[in-house]
Structures are given as C-alpha cells and as structure tokens.
Amino acid sequence: MLHALLKRLIRVGDLQIRLPGGRIQTYGDGTGPKLVVRLSARGARRIAADPTVGLGEAYMNGDLDIEAGDIWELLNLAGRNKAAPGRRSLADRLLNTARRRIEQWNDRTTARRNVHHHYDLSYDLYRRFLDRDMQYSCAYWPRPDMTLEEAQAAKKTHIAAKLRLEPGLKVLDIGCGWGGLALELGARYGVEVLGVTLSEEQLAVAQRRAREQGLEDRVRFSLTDFRDVRGPFDRIVSVGMFEHVGAPHFLEFFRDVQRLLTDDGVAVVHSIGRRTPPGITNGWIRKYIFPGGYIPAISETLSAVEETGMWATDIEILRLHYAETLRRWRLRFWSEREEIKRLYDERFCRMWEFYLACSEYGFVYGDNMNFQLQLAKRVDALPMSRDYMVDEERAGPAASRAQIQAAE
Numbered sequence: 001m002l003h004a005l006l007k008r009l010i011r012v013g014d015l016q017i018r019l020p021g022g023r024i025q026t027y028g029d030g031t032g033p034k035l036v037v038r039l040s041a042r043g044a045r046r047i048a049a050d051p052t053v054g055l056g057e058a059y060m061n062g063d064l065d066i067e068a069g070d071i072w073e074l075l076n077l078a079g080r081n082k083a084a085p086g087r088r089s090l091a092d093r094l095l096n097t098a099r100r101r102i103e104q105w106n107d108r109t110t111a112r113r114n115v116h117h118h119y120d121l122s123y124d125l126y127r128r129f130l131d132r133d134m135q136y137s138c139a140y141w142p143r144p145d146m147t148l149e150e151a152q153a154a155k156k157t158h159i160a161a162k163l164r165l166e167p168g169l170k171v172l173d174i175g176c177g178w179g180g181l182a183l184e185l186g187a188r189y190g191v192e193v194l195g196v197t198l199s200e201e202q203l204a205v206a207q208r209r210a211r212e213q214g215l216e217d218r219v220r221f222s223l224t225d226f227r228d229v230r231g232p233f234d235r236i237v238s239v240g241m242f243e244h245v246g247a248p249h250f251l252e253f254f255r256d257v258q259r260l261l262t263d264d265g266v267a268v269v270h271s272i273g274r275r276t277p278p279g280i281t282n283g284w285i286r287k288y289i290f291p292g293g294y295i296p297a298i299s300e301t302l303s304a305v306e307e308t309g310m311w312a313t314d315i316e317i318l319r320l321h322y323a324e325t326l327r328r329w330r331l332r333f334w335s336e337r338e339e340i341k342r343l344y345d346e347r348f349c350r351m352w353e354f355y356l357a358c359s360e361y362g363f364v365y366g367d368n369m370n371f372q373l374q375l376a377k378r379v380d381a382l383p384m385s386r387d388y389m390v391d392e393e394r395a396g397p398a399a400s401r402a403q404i405q406a407a408e
Contacts, residue, residue, distance in 0.1 A: 001048040003025060005048065006027050009078075009081055011081055013027075013028035013032050013035070014026075014034045015027040015037065015074075016034065016068075019041075033069065033073065035068060035073055037074065039058070039065075040063040050283070052282060052284060053284045055284075056288070056351075056354045059353075060288075060347055060350040060354060061347065062347075071357045072330065072360065075357050076364075106244065106292045108228075111244070114293070115199050116200075119202055120201040122343055123178075123201060125340060128332065128336040129333040129336060131149045133149070134179075134205075135155065137240030138155065138321050138325050139322075139328075140158045140318070142154060144324075148329075148332075151324075157393055158372075159268055160188070161388075161389045162266075162314065162389055163237060163268055164388060165185065165191055165235065166191075167189065167190030168192070169191045169235055170194075170235070171191045171233060172233040172237070173185075173239075174237070175241025175244070177206070178202050178205045178206050179206030179219070181195075181239060182206070183206075183213060183219055186218040187219075194229075195222070196222050196223075196226060197224075203222075206221040226253070227256055231259065232265070234262050235268075236257055236266075236267035237268050237270075238269045238270065238271075240270065242271035243272050243290075244293055246292055246294055251307050253304070254310065257269075257310070257375065261377055265377060266375070266381060267374070268372060269375070270371075270372045270373075271371060272295050272322065272369075273295060273296055273297065273298055273369055273371045274295050275368075276297065277299065278296075278297045279295075280294075281293055284358075289355050298315075298371060311376045311379055312373060312374070314372075314373075314374035315373055315374070317371055318369060320363060322369075333353065337349055
C-alpha cells in the first residue's frame with residue numbers, strides 16, 4: 001500500500017527508502033539532493049494506515065530514520081510533489097463542522113489543561129530557539145536580511161502602530177506569553193498593561209521580567225481566563241492566542257473583546273489563519289502539540305465579528321512571514337539539540353523537530369498564513385486612512401520616548 005502511494009505521489013526528486021530485510025525502493029526522477037530513509041515494518045504500516053498522523057509518529061518513535069538529508073528535506077520533497085487540492089464534498093464539510101465542535105470545546109478547565117500541555121514546558125527549552133525577547137509567534141520581515149531579533153522587534157512595532165497608543169491608556173494583552181509585548185508597550189509607549197495567561201510557567205517569567213525592568217507599577221500579569229477579565233480597556237491586543245480559542249468559542253471571544261473595550265477603543269488580533277474554508281486541525285498536531293487548537297478561516301472569524309456589531313477597521317494578510325520565522329526556529333532548535341535532549345529525551349527532540357518542520361511546510365506549501373485584524377466599536381475611532389500606521393512605525397522608539405516625556 002505504501003509503495004503504491006509513494007509511486008503515485010513522488011514524481012520529482014530522489015527518494016530512496018530502505019525497508020526491513022535490506023530491500024530498497026527508489027522514487028522520483030532522480031533530480032535534486034538524494035534523500036535516504038530507513039523505514040521499519042511498524043513505521044510502514046503506521047504511515048500506510050494514516051499518513052496524516054502516522055508519518056509524525058514513525059519519525060518521533062524512530063521507526064523512520066533519515067540517513068541522508070533531514071526531516072525538513074523530506075517534507076520539502078513532499079511539498080514539491082503536492083497535487084492541487086480537490087473540492088471537498090458536502091458530507092466532508094458537514095463532518096468537519098461536527099468534529100470542530102467536539103475537538104475544540106475549550107471551556108475554562110479544558111483551555112487551562114491545553115495550555116499546560118504546551119506552554120508549561122521548560123522555559124529553558126523555549127529560550128534555546130526563540131529570540132531574546134521570547135516572542136513565540138510570527139515575526140515581521142519587511143527586509144529579508146533581518147535577524148530573528150530584528151524581525152520580532154519589527155512585529156511589535158507593527159502591531160503597536162495599529163493600536164495607536166498614547167501615554168496613560170489602559171491596555172489588555174490576551175495571551176501575553178512571557179510578557180515581551182506587554183513590557184515593550186509599557187516601557188516604550190507609557191501605557192498601563194494587564195497581561196493575562198493560563199500558563200503558570202509563562203506567568204512566573206513575565207512577572208520576574210517586570211520586576212527586573214522596574215515596570216511593576218505599569219505592567220501587571222495575571223493567571224486569568226480572558227472570559228473572566230473585567231474592563232474597560234482603551235486598547236486590547238492578542239497575539240498568537242486566537243488559535244487556541246476553538247471555533248465553538250469565536251463569538252464568545254469577540255463578544256468579550258467588545259465588552260472589554262471602551263466606546264472609542266481599538267483592538268488588534270494577530271493569528272495564524274487559513275486561506276481555505278473552515279476545516280479541522282491536523283491529527284498529529286492536535287494529538288501531540290496543540291490539543292484544542294485550530295487555525296481559523298477568515299470567513300468564520302469575520303462572521304463572529306459581525307455578530308458583535310464591531311467594525312473590522314483593517315485586515316492585513318502576512319503570507320510567508322511565519323515560514324521564515326519557523327525556519328529560523330528550526331535551525332536554532334537543531335543547533336541546540338543536544339542541550340534540549342538533556343532537558344527531555346530523544347523522542348521529544350524528534351517530536352519537536354517534526355512539529356517545527358511540518359509547521360513550516362504548512363506556510364510554504366499549505367494553506368496557512370497570518371492575519372492581523374484591527375477592530376473598533378465606533379466608526380470614527382480611527383483616522384480614515386492608514387497613514388497613521390506607517391507614520392508611527394517609521395517614527396520608531398525615539399518618538400515614543402519623547403511622547404512619554406512630554407506626558408510626564
């Protein structure tokens with residue numbers, strides 16, 4: 001079964017699979033770098049039975065070992081041979097709708113458990129492949145020659161420009177991570193920030209950073225579900241958290257954003273999205289990496305916004321920005337692999353190698369992108385043109401510091 005599948009799928013490239021007993025199968029037209037894969041009988045059965053979950057399981061359990069090349073090169077080969085997707089049937093769409101409600105029912109208890117699964121892993125793990133500010137979301141690459149640190153700083157500036165901040169405003173950061181964005185906004189723009197998270201590990205790090213930077217009076221962090229926050233806030237920002245809300249809770253999320261905003265307030269939601277109609281989460285990702293997670297379609301996101309009466313004042317699509325971010329994370333992870341293996345074990349390293357590589361695949365060859373959605377309650381809450389975003393972004397830190405000093 002697997003041989004027939006690969007013969008049909010791999011048309012270009014040079015893939016050699018070593019099977020149990022020494023038999024060798026070759027696929028592709030022989031072009032490009034040679035990939036040599038050793039596959040056990042158990043791995044072959046697993047992949048043939050369910051390629052979506054089986055490939056990742058075979059790799060993380062050592063049933064698939066790459067003797068020439070690496071896991072990214074294998075996925076890259078699959079991407080080069082990817083066929084155009086066909087139209088999904090009505091039955092498939094209805095089944096996906098039912099599955100979304102079951103797989104993504106993230107009430108308060110489930111949401112906290114799901115966050116603990118991924119974000120309460122060791123801080124020492126994340127610091128080994130993220131940038132110095134610990135930004136665990138898509139960076140912004142206005143120039144291809146930027147470092148990861150520069151691109152993550154550019155992302156924060158890009159988002160801040162859309163928030164149109166002024167000293168003294170109250171800001172809510174939903175899903176604040178290790179606190180980098182909240183601390184940046186408090187220090188650079190003179191705003192008061194409340195960052196909320198469901199990760200105890202992230203909370204401890206964020207609070208420690210606020211103390212070390214002397215920002216405790218301006219930037220606070222709390223272990224709180226967004227549904228339990230009390231407002232109002234002049235600005236709301238959420239970066240990389242909406243993917244964990246789950247489709248059954250989209251309307252609830254945006255109703256809470258609407259509830260927490262002042263009448264002239266502004267919100268910016270930054271999220272991974274899909275260019276296709278609503279779907280379901282990859283089975284391997286849901287099982288091992290992000291239980292309860294889901295990449296939303298723009299259509300279902302805006303449908304929920306429409307129900308709240310808020311204005312979608314700006315929408316920006318970032319296409320390959322996350323692919324480049326993930327490439328940098330993947331390379332840094334591999335350079336720190338031995339240290340990470342000491343923290344966890346070989347199976348964990350393989351699992352995360354596959355996670356980072358298949359996520360990158362999703363942005364290079366799949367349907368994934370990022371969107372930044374700006375929202376307001378009032379039609380006149382923001383200028384009529386987008387020039388203010390560009391002006392603020394180009395002004396940079398010096399203008400922000402001068403603004404704070406003038407206010408003080």
